[in-house]
Amino acid sequence: MAYWTAEDTTDSPLQIARSLAEAFARTAVERDNQGGTPKAERDAIRHSGLLRLSIPRQYGGLGANWHDTLIVVRELARVDSSIGHVFAFHHLMLASIRLFAQPEQWQPWYEHTARHQWFWGNAMNPLDTRTLCREFSGWYELSGKKSFCSGALDSEMLLVSAIGESNQKFITAAVPTARSGIAIIQDWDNIGQRQTDSGSVNFERVRIEHKEILGDPGPLSTPFSCLRSLLAQLILTNIYIGIAEGAFAEAKYYTLHEARPWFLSGLSQIQDDPYILNHYGEFWMGLETVRTLANRAAEQLDAAYQQGERLSEAERGQVAVAVSVAKVGATRVGLDLTSRMFDVAGARATHAGLRLDRYWRNLRTHTLHDPIDYKIRELGTWALMERYPTPTFYS
Numbered sequence: 001m002a003y004w005t006a007e008d009t010t011d012s013p014l015q016i017a018r019s020l021a022e023a024f025a026r027t028a029v030e031r032d033n034q035g036g037t038p039k040a041e042r043d044a045i046r047h048s049g050l051l052r053l054s055i056p057r058q059y060g061g062l063g064a065n066w067h068d069t070l071i072v073v074r075e076l077a078r079v080d081s082s083i084g085h086v087f088a089f090h091h092l093m094l095a096s097i098r099l100f101a102q103p104e105q106w107q108p109w110y111e112h113t114a115r116h117q118w119f120w121g122n123a124m125n126p127l128d129t130r131t132l133c134r135e136f137s138g139w140y141e142l143s144g145k146k147s148f149c150s151g152a153l154d155s156e157m158l159l160v161s162a163i164g165e166s167n168q169k170f171i172t173a174a175v176p177t178a179r180s181g182i183a184i185i186q187d188w189d190n191i192g193q194r195q196t197d198s199g200s201v202n203f204e205r206v207r208i209e210h211k212e213i214l215g216d217p218g219p220l221s222t223p224f225s226c227l228r229s230l231l232a233q234l235i236l237t238n239i240y241i242g243i244a245e246g247a248f249a250e251a252k253y254y255t256l257h258e259a260r261p262w263f264l265s266g267l268s269q270i271q272d273d274p275y276i277l278n279h280y281g282e283f284w285m286g287l288e289t290v291r292t293l294a295n296r297a298a299e300q301l302d303a304a305y306q307q308g309e310r311l312s313e314a315e316r317g318q319v320a321v322a323v324s325v326a327k328v329g330a331t332r333v334g335l336d337l338t339s340r341m342f343d344v345a346g347a348r349a350t351h352a353g354l355r356l357d358r359y360w361r362n363l364r365t366h367t368l369h370d371p372i373d374y375k376i377r378e379l380g381t382w383a384l385m386e387r388y389p390t391p392t393f394y395s
Contacts, residue, residue, distance in 0.1 A: 013062060016048050017075040025079040032082075032358045035194040036186070037153050041083050046117040054091045059107060060114030066231065066305060067298035070238040077242025078249070081362045082195035084242055086119075086151035088235040092228075093120035093159045097174055099225045100214035109157070109174060121155030121177060122148075123201045126170070126393040131203055133162035133171045140173070140208040142181075146201045148369070152177065153184050153197040160203070172214045181206035192358065192365030219393070223316040224309050226391040230301060230316075230323045233394070236370070237294050237323070240330040240363060241287070244337045247359035248283055251341035251349075254356075255280075259346030270346075279344045286333035293326035317388025320395060324375045331372050334363045370394050 011019070024041055031038055045051060054069045055061020064072075069091055077084030094113065097106040112118060123146045131144030142162050152158060155177045162171045175182070181204045188199035217225050255276065261267040270276055300319045304311055338360035342349055349356050378389040389395040 013050060013053055013064060013068065013072055014075065016050060017072045020044060020048055020050075021075055021079045024076070024083060028080045029353070029355045029358075031080070032194055032355055035189060037197055038080075038083060038195045039154060041080070042086070042119060042154050045083070045087055046119065049117075050087070051090060051117050051119060052114045054094055055110045055114050059110040061110065065302045066234070067295065067302055070234060070294070070298050073235060074238045074242040074245070077239045078246040080195075081239055081243045081246075081366075082193050084239050085193060085196045085366075086121075088239060089122050089151050090120045092232055092235055093122060093124075093157070095231050096124070096159055096172070096219075096228050097214060099228045100172055100217065100219050101174075102216050105174075105211060105214070113157075116156070118156040119151065119154065120157045120159065121152035122150045123152055123158045124161040124172060125149065126161055129163050131160070131162040132165045133208070134165045138210060140171075140210070140213065142173070142203040142206040142208055144203055146203070148198050149184070149201045150196045150198040152199075152201050153186065158182070158201070162203075170219065172219055173208045173212045174214065175206070175208060175212055179206060190365050192361035192363070220391055222309060223311040223313050223391075224307070226316055227301065227304060227311070227319070229391060229393050229395060230319050233323045233327050233370075234294070234297055234301060236366065237290075237297070237327040237330045239366065240327075240334040241290055241294055243359050243363045244287060244290075244330070244334040247334075247338045247341050247356075248287060250356055250359070251283075251337075251345045252280075254345035254349045258348045259344070276344050279340060283337050283340075286337060290326065290329040290333050293322075293329050297322040297326045314388070316391070320389045320391075321379065321382050324379055324389065324395070328372050328375050328379070331363075331367050335360070335367065338363050 023044070049062070050072065052061040053064045053072060057063035073084050073088040076087055094110065097109055125146055125148045128147050131142055131146055134141045142160065144162065158175055158177050160173050160175055164171055183202040183204070185200040185202060188197055219228065220226055255270060259270050261270040261273055265273050267273055297319070300322050304315055304319050307315070378395060381387050
């Protein structure tokens, strides 16, 4: 189908996202069933201009802060969390090159991305150490395999991580996806997030130029560069909130239009059932709580991001605590709502053709990649001993 685009309009990024989301919703069920690459939808995002959203205006972007960028992510995730995921990870990759590299590296990449509507993909799974980097005189060579490479397929650029063969140093690089030796494997077939293309990428003697290595300051080297992990966590938080909001909207529709009151209630309308109202009250309280926590964390992240290299470890730690609180809350509220939505939507909502279980499947697939038990332990350490979480790629 042909999607609406926002070229040559004065619509705000949020209005553009809402128009795209409305179109994406019409095919979301069918695409969840088929899996694979949402090529038409990715191209619609390219044409919309939203790939420029977080790029500063002086480099051709829209200049949005992280709070506003994450609101757009949440809007897309309400109807299609796979698309919200790859869109958000595109902006995470852009932030990564800004945080890990020097201006002479990231500024041209920003300009080219804005001008040519590049989509950035992820091949930076830090827990997968099978890709090795060999150093030669003036250049490098990558060989190995990476898993969970969300959005790598149909991307123009990849952010890649590897382990130095000789020194075991963690290395990141930004490379064109079409470079010789890079093979994207379409092996993603999970129960949820079925159109994120989060499968594998093979690297066979891929040449990497010195200017493509993000080594100064590099990952996890300064409080500012360590903001990358917090942005990643907050992106996931907003995807979870978007999924929960989408589930809430679907449940509300089926309660009001399809569900019937239980015969023992003695009621003629299900919306008068006190048990149904109790469920909705709890749903709403949960959503309002995690939205408030996520927005507060985004505002703190923006303030920290604006400080650049002046950011202190303590200031970074304060953001880490706020992000962890929001993510734990979004995980719990989301899993609860996406399961209990059937208590209020009724038996008709379990029809397989509706695929309303996709909200739970998407959230469950996502949340297992970073167990909240460890987030809660970090928060316990902060609450009891006021020690901030140690910066890692997940905290």
